[in-house]
Amino acid sequence: MAKKVLHVFGIMNRGGAELRTLSLMPALKAKGVEFEFCALSGQLGVLDESINAVGSQVHYCKLGVGFFWRFYRLLKQQQFDVVHSHVSLVSGVMLWIAWLAGVPLRIAHFRNTTDVENISVVRQWRDKLLKRMILSKAHHVLAVCEGALQGYWSECWQQDKRFKVIYNGFERPELETQDNFWQQYINQYDNGVVITNVARMDYQKNHLRQAKIFAEYLALNNQAWLVFIGKENRRVRQTVEDFCQQQGIRERVVFLGEQAKVLPFLRHSQLMLFPSMWEGLPGAVIEAASVGTPVVASDIPGVLEIASALTLVSPLSLQSTDVQWAQKIADVLAKPMSQQDVVAEFDHSQFQINANVDALHAIYTK
Numbered sequence: 001m002a003k004k005v006l007h008v009f010g011i012m013n014r015g016g017a018e019l020r021t022l023s024l025m026p027a028l029k030a031k032g033v034e035f036e037f038c039a040l041s042g043q044l045g046v047l048d049e050s051i052n053a054v055g056s057q058v059h060y061c062k063l064g065v066g067f068f069w070r071f072y073r074l075l076k077q078q079q080f081d082v083v084h085s086h087v088s089l090v091s092g093v094m095l096w097i098a099w100l101a102g103v104p105l106r107i108a109h110f111r112n113t114t115d116v117e118n119i120s121v122v123r124q125w126r127d128k129l130l131k132r133m134i135l136s137k138a139h140h141v142l143a144v145c146e147g148a149l150q151g152y153w154s155e156c157w158q159q160d161k162r163f164k165v166i167y168n169g170f171e172r173p174e175l176e177t178q179d180n181f182w183q184q185y186i187n188q189y190d191n192g193v194v195i196t197n198v199a200r201m202d203y204q205k206n207h208l209r210q211a212k213i214f215a216e217y218l219a220l221n222n223q224a225w226l227v228f229i230g231k232e233n234r235r236v237r238q239t240v241e242d243f244c245q246q247q248g249i250r251e252r253v254v255f256l257g258e259q260a261k262v263l264p265f266l267r268h269s270q271l272m273l274f275p276s277m278w279e280g281l282p283g284a285v286i287e288a289a290s291v292g293t294p295v296v297a298s299d300i301p302g303v304l305e306i307a308s309a310l311t312l313v314s315p316l317s318l319q320s321t322d323v324q325w326a327q328k329i330a331d332v333l334a335k336p337m338s339q340q341d342v343v344a345e346f347d348h349s350q351f352q353i354n355a356n357v358d359a360l361h362a363i364y365t366k
Contacts, residue, residue, distance in 0.1 A: 147301020
């Protein structure tokens with residue numbers, strides 16, 4: 001009989017964690033593990049249709065008054081074998097209810113190195129309580145990189161066998177280059193360097209900093225474009241547009257919004273810029289490297305772990321100046337890596353999807 005796993009997220013939108021989890025479904029289903037999903041926002045997500053199309057479903061269980069009984073009833077009625085929660089420390093609540101409901105296997109999965117930049121005293125006490133709930137009810141505490149475990153569990157994770165790093169897995173795509181690819185997306189494209197960023201417009205993604213770095217790069221190469229891809233935030237976009245307008249570079253910056261398939265955009269870019277302030281294991285960085293596109297990214301823990309295996313990824317401190325970031329871009333572009341070397345390096349890395357599938361299958365069926 002197949003194992004039933006309930007994955008708990010906020011909403012099933014195009015986030016890295018959500019997409020990576022969906023990508024595992026075919027291989028794990030073939031091994032007898034079936035996924036369903038719980039959306040704690042109680043809202044429809046853009047991925048819901050895709051989930052339903054492959055014979056799975058999303059359960060809507062909104063946080064708030066009555067949540068305990070709604071979630072408890074869902075677990076009892078559906079008889080899940082595993083609850084796999086991806087909602088940071090709030091997973092403690094999910095695993096506690098799952099324990100009460102008699103779910104045999106309970107997993108907390110950490111996808112980031114932090115929730116917020118500054119933590120209040122009240123938040124600190126809340127986090128301590130949630131950590132205790134996780135430690136008391138979790139069979140496994142997983143993370144996408146060592147940095148995520150260190151960020152949340154610096155005091156105990158190396159001494160507890162329940163803690164484990166499982167790197168997100170990716171397939172190496174076979175993509176052909178297309179002539180005149182950018183002409184359909186960039187008005188008056190002049191065959192200049194295209195620098196992309198793939199990320200939703202959240203504070204941590206540092207979009208304004210990207211525009212400032214790009215402005216400095218234009219001083220080195222005025223035939224270049226910056227392309228933003230990802231779910232937009234009106235306030236963030238306006239801030240970036242205002243800066244670009246003031247600098248006289250607005251026509252060189254393009255906003256393409258959310259795209260169903262980002263790999264073709266990465267494949268046709270000369271470089272991806274990724275100065276995020278914090279991440280877990282940034283999938284977009286690995287995806288860019290998998291198609292042969294170099295990345296200049298902030299030297300946060302997840303990026304450093306990727307860079308140790310993929311030489312296309314060049315870390316740089318956020319404390320470096322915008323001029324230094326621009327020069328780093330120029331230096332990387334001046335030393336291209338052969339496609340043959342890119343393929344060989346990625347194929348021998350720990351970021352292959354098969355390794356991810358095997359590691360989770362072992363945990364689910366142990």
